[in-house]
Amino acid sequence: MSGAGWPKRSTSSSSDQSQAMTKTPISQSLTLNRTINLYPLTNYTFGTKEPLFEKDPSVPVRFQRMRDEFVKIGMRRSVEGCLLVHEHGLPHVLLLQLGTMFFKLPGGELNAGEDEVDGLKRLLTETLGQPSGSAGTSSCNWIIEECIGNWYRPNFEPPVYPYLVPHITKPKEHKRLFLVQLQEKALFAVPKNYKLVAAPLFELYDNSQGYGPIISSLPQALCRFNFIYM
């Protein structure tokens, strides 16, 4: 039912759409005017939990594992979530900071055959959800709204690009970025080895030196949305 090509019931509905909820059956504006609600950073509480270590202790090991798995399973599929809050009328992206200089988005690798959305929810809960056994429900209700990027790794090397380079027939990793709609309030538990920071968009913009190509291009990836600052 939803699809950009479907003629709408009436043209006026598209202007209403801009105020309306995002998931309306009236299709056309779904992509034309995508509305995302942002809540203030203060709505969210951040606790801590046990450290969550990366699977690979070092970079060479990481790529070696990638090679091995490539042979066995094929291309690695990764998902990452872009959690947005707002402050002072500007969207902020929640980033996990490892150490002092390294930033990453919450997410990780999908298991073989795992669905992307399910996998991302699983990973978000693992990373930021309440420790198992506790009652933190709100943070577990992740709403995966939109895919905002596809990045491909052509070789077993760090560079990733937002397109598949033509001379490589099989990318080694495919990373998908999703926009996650947060609940109005939530309690996050941040592993002790990470810091959770909220980076304003201008901090990321044009700053691939500091954040890498994916994160620094988030402002561009997000600029098409119509944000409502609740």
Added chain:
Amino acid sequence: MSENVDSDLLYEDFQNEDQKEFNNESYGHVQEDDLYDDVLTSGSNNINSENNASSEHNAETETNGNYQGNMHNIAKRFQLYVGNLTWWTTDSDITDAVIATGVNDFQEVKFFENRANGQSKGFCVISLGSEASMRIVLENLPKKELNGQTPIVTLPTKQALNQFESQQKTRPTPPVPNPNQQKTSGIANSGPNNLMNPNMPLQMHPRMMNPPMRGNMQNPPMMNPNMQQRMPLSPQMNHAPQMNNMRFQNNWNNGPIRPPIHPNGMQNNNRPPPPMNMPPQGHPMPNNMMNRPMNMPPSGRPPFGPNPNRPMHPNFNQHNIMPPRGPPMPPMNNQGPPAPHVNPAFFNQGPVQNIVPPPGNHFNQAPRPMWGGNKMPNVFDQATGGPPTGVPNQQPISETEFEEIMSRNRTVSSSAIARAVSDAAAGEYSSAIETLATTISLIKQSKVANDERCKILINSLQDTLQGIEAKSFNRRDRSERSRSRERRRRRERSNSRSYRRSRSREHRDHRDRGRDDNSRSRPRKSAEPSGENSENFKRSYDDRNRDSDRYRDRETRNRH
């Protein structure tokens, strides 16, 4: 707790490595850049290395033969470079082709890519299992055709690597320009190319009304294979010198976009040749010239190297080559578009001086003011009437000869304008005017003086002259100079766009010099700080306008 400590340490390590990797993922691959250097020198290439992990991990190990050591996989001692490929030739294409030559121990292929955007450089290294296979491939693979091109197979030597790298850069260079004529065709041809370079189109299309893209016309087939590299437009560079060159070049690409518009700017195509040879030689082998300049003046012409990265606009590349890096040409940044193109070559070698003085003498006699308005018609008449001093213009001139002369004229003209501009900027109006006058007469004396293109050249010279004249009449402060520069720049620009229109403007200029200043500067988007512009250009077109707006306001304020 100790656990945590251990893991923290682990993480420090991880973090560091990730930092490096991280950095590598971003634009500023420091290690990679060093490696890049090493790629050329030691033949080991991180880019190529399967074991990128080690390469990122340790800057030291990167420099060592990554090829041989650190390879997790099978010993890759039987390797070959395969080059002369299109950028869309895939790994499976290579694999299929190699297997088709009859070897059965083909292991893998790894492409050399542009770190910044992942584009294939058009050559790769293949790993085989035995020397016999190597021989088979060496002999048989070149007989095949891959995507319309014949692969070149070599042993994995540094030389070959350099060769392939440099080939990447040289190919896009276009042959001689006849910029004025090629404008539209250039745009057409560069259209698809432009797509490859997102920033370029923005800058090029609005600006390069007259891109000196004759080269494009002639080399469309060449373009494709050449577009194997794309210069990173925003080289936030910690790249190796090679890349640094590209950066400068990029800045130049972005910055003095205006220059190409000006016919004199177009002469830049000839630039590469001139620096290598005396200006009179001009153009004929732009391609060859490009090759040579790249290697020859390493410091002065690094931009040549990276040129190939801009295959889209070979001519454009040339232009940008012209403006050698900032350091060697500080004055260029401050001056108008023609300046960058001309200064380096000519001022370095001072060839112009040989040409200019002799004819200049008789112009000196003309009182300066005469150049202003009255002289112009005369000059024009002379131009149209044919060379004043009996240079025979009636003989049919061969195309090559014409080109040669034309390019020579262009070269001379650019350098003259540049020189004049710098003189004027320094306040030496008389010498500037003299230079220009001499050049005008020189060109008019040439065999091709009757040609439209030549007339445009002369016209632009005269515009410049007008500007300088105006300046010398209104000796004010720096803003005045810049205004005139802007005026001149704009005039030059409009010159290229419309020959006639600018002429009428000239007349108007002379008469309404005062009034015009404001209105003149308004259309001129570029501002004085073209150096700054060139650096910032890559960031945003808007920024540039903003700068110029600010500058314009300042100017306005100065006037009142």
